[in-house]
Amino acid sequence: MTGQRRGAGLLGIAAMMVLWEGVGRAFEGAFLIAGPSDILVYLGANLGLMVRALGETLGNAALGFVAGNLAAIALAVLAQLWPPSRSSVSGLALIVFCLPLVATGPILRILYGPGPGPQITLAALAVYYTTLVPLLVGLRAAPASWFDLVRSYGRGPLTELVHVRAWATLPYLFAGLQIAAPAAFLGAMVGEFTGAERGMGVLTIRAIRALDVDATWTIATIAALVSILAYSGLGAIARRVLLEKPAVILSAPVSTGRRRGPWHAAARLALLLGLTIGLWWAALELADLPSFFAKRPDDVWRAFVTAPDASATRATMASALAGTALFVVPGYLAGLALGAALAILFLLVPAAAAVGMPVAVALRSVPIVTTAPLLVLALGRGATGTITLVAVMVFFPTFVACLHGLRQAPGQILDVFDTYAAGRLARLVHVHVPAMLPAFFAAARMAVPASILAVTVVEWLATGRGVGALMALSASLSDYDMLWGAVVVVSGLSILGYAAISAVERRILSVYAAEQLGA
C-alpha cells in the first residue's frame, strides 16, 4: 500500500468512528447501538471475561477452519484425480452445506456430548464449501500448453496435479480461505447455541436478553476485528506467495448442450439422489440415533406423501416456502450485483478499497443477531430489512471471489493494453471482467446455498416467518418430520438453483473460459 492510500484509509476509518460514535449518542436510551466509547468502557470493566470467551471461540473457530479447509482440499483433489466423482462430490458437498443449523445442532450435541465438538464441526461446515468451489475452478485455471508439456514428458494426472494444477489453484485457494475466516468464527459462535458452557456466542445470547447493548456491541466489534485481522493476514500471505503474474489461458471454445444427451444429466441426478438417501440412512443407523428426532428417508416420505394428514403437511411447507422465496430471490440478486460491483469499484478506485475493505469484512463478520435489530429499525420489519440481511450475507463471498478473479487478468495482455495507453475502463471491459467470469460464476453458485442459509437464520432469529421459523418451531414442538422435510426441500431447491446457474455459466464460459468445461 502506498503512503497516500494508507493515509486515505486511516482518514476514512477515523471518519467512520466519529460517525459511529455520533449515531451511538443519538440513539442513547433506545438500546439499539453502542458507540466506540461505550465499547471501550465495557471492555475495560470486563476484560478478563471477554479474553476468556474470545479464547474459547477463537480456538474452536481455528480448529474448524483447519478441518473444514483440509476437507475441501481433499474433496477437490479427489474430484480432480477421479473425474467421474466430480458431479457427485460437488452435489453431496452442496447438500451437506445446505443442512440447516436448527437440524444439525442438536444431533451434533448428542453425538459429541458436552464440550467443543459441535462448535468445531459447525465452524468446519460453515467453511468447507466456500473453499471447495473456488478450488475446483482453480484446478482447471491453467493453460492447455502446460498440460501438453507434462504429457510430452510422459507423465500423468498426478504430475499434472502437483506441478501445474496445484500452482494454478493457489489464488483461488486464498480466495476461499479469506471467505472462510469470518464464516468460521460465526460458525463457532452459532455452534455455541447448542448448549456450550462458554464463549462469545453464549455471551451474545445473554447480552441480548439482558438489554446489555454495550456487551452486545463489544462482542460484535471483537468478532469483526478478529475477522478483519484473519482476512488481512491471509491476504498478506497471498501477496507473498502469489508473485507471478497470472498466465494467459487460451482454450478453444467448446460447444455446450449437444455433447451429452439429457440421459446423461438424468443419470447423474439419479446417482446423486441415490447416494444422498443411502448416506443419510446409513449415517443415522450407524450413529444409532432414535427416529424420534433423527428421521430416516422413509419417515419423511410417509409424513409428506402417504400419511393421512400429508396434504396438510405439504400445504404448511408450501406456504412457508412461498414466504421465504419473496425474500431470498431479491436478496440473492442484490448481493451478487453488489459484490461484483464493489470489487470492480475497488479495482478502478484503489483509494476506496482502503476504507471499504474493512467495512466489507466487518459487515460479513458481525453476528446477524447484533445487526438485525438495527437494520430492522432503519428499514422496517417488512421485506426490505430481510432482503438487505440476505444481500449482506451473499455479497461478501461474491465480492472476495470477484476481487481475486479480477486479479487473474493475464499480465501479458495488460502489457499489450498499456502499450496502446488504453484507459482503465477499456482494460476493465476487455481484460479484467472476462478474467473474473469463472470466479464470478463460482461465487454465484456458492451464493445459492449461502443465501438460503442466510434467509433461514434471519427468519429463525429475527422475523419469525418462512421456512426458517417453521424449522425452529418444528424443533420446539418435536415435529421432526416437518423439520427433516424442510431440510429435504431446502436442499432440493438449492440444488435446482445451483443447476440453473451452472447452465447459464456453461453458455458464457464456453466462450470466455473454455478450460473450465469438459469432463
Added chain:
Amino acid sequence: MTRRGILDRRSVLKGGAAGLCGISAVGIMRPAYGQTNVNMQLSWLHSVQFAGSYIAQDRGWWDEAGLSVSLQQGGPNAPVEPPVVSGTALVGISAADYTASAVEEGAPFKILAVAMQKNPFVIASLPDNPVNAPGDLVGKRIGMALANTPVLQALCTLNDVDIDAITIVPTQYSAAPLVNGEVDCLLCWETDLPVAMAVRGIDSVTMLLADHGYAVHSQTYIATEDSLANRRDELVALLGGEVRGWDAYRGDTDAAARLTVERFPDAGLDLETQRLQAARQVPLMFSELTDEFGFGWWTDAAVEENIETLALLGRDVSPDLWDRSILEEVHGG
C-alpha cells in the same frame, strides 16, 4: 418411535461420542467410585433459574445419595427432548406444552415433578400505557415470536378477547422494541425481560397469564417411561436432591444468586440481575400447596386445568402424562 427401541442405545451412543470427541467425553464421566453418573438437561443457559440444582450439587446432597450429576446447559438451538429420548440425559427440564407435543410425536415421556406451578408467561408493558388485564390488549401492538401465537390465542379465548383486535409484531426476544416504542407490550417471561428492564432502571408492568386462566405447568422434570421402570433409584435420588436444593433456595434467594454467579464466572452473569430473578421466581414455584406437600407437587385439579389449556393450544393430553410416584417416594421417605 415404535419401529426402533431406544432402551439399549445409551451405551452405544456414549461409546460413539467418546470415540468422536475423546477429551470432552472424559469430562462427563468423573471417576467417583461407587457413584452413578447421570446427566440432567437444563432448558436454558445457566442462571439462577436452576439454582436449586446448583445448591444440591454444591452441598454434596447428590453425592450422599450415590449420584454424580452433571448439569447440561441448554440454549436457543438445544432442545431438551432429543437427549432425554436418546438416553444421554436421565432427566430433562421441559414444560407441559412441549412435553405434550413430544408425546404426540411418539416420545415416551412422563412429568415427574413441576418446579413452576404457575406458568411464567406475562404480558409486559410500560406504566404509562399498561396492560393490567387481558381486555387492555385490544388495540395494542404486541411484540412476540410468531411461534407463540397459540399462547396469545389461548389467552384471548379464555378471556373473551378478540385476537384480531391485537396487532402482532414479530420481534426478537428482547425488551428493546418495547423500550424504544416499536410495540406497546411484549409476551415474555416474568423472570427475564422485565428483570433486564428493572436493572436498566426502566419500570414495567407485568400481567401473569397464569392469573387469567392460562394453566400450563412449566419447568417440569421429564424422564422416559423406560427410566421410570428401570432407573427408579436414580430418579428418586436426583429429585430428592432437587427438592432439598430448592427448599434451601427458598430460604435464601440472595445466597442462591451469589452461588450461581460464582459457579459460572465465564457465563457473563450479573449479580443484581440474578438476585432480582431469584426473588421473582419464588411466587411461581412455591405456594400453600408446596408448603403442605413439598416442592414439585401438583393436584389432580391442576392437571385438569392444564389439560383444558393444552386443548386450547391444540394438544390432546391425558392425565397419565403426569406421574407422581417418584415424588411420592421422595416426600414419603
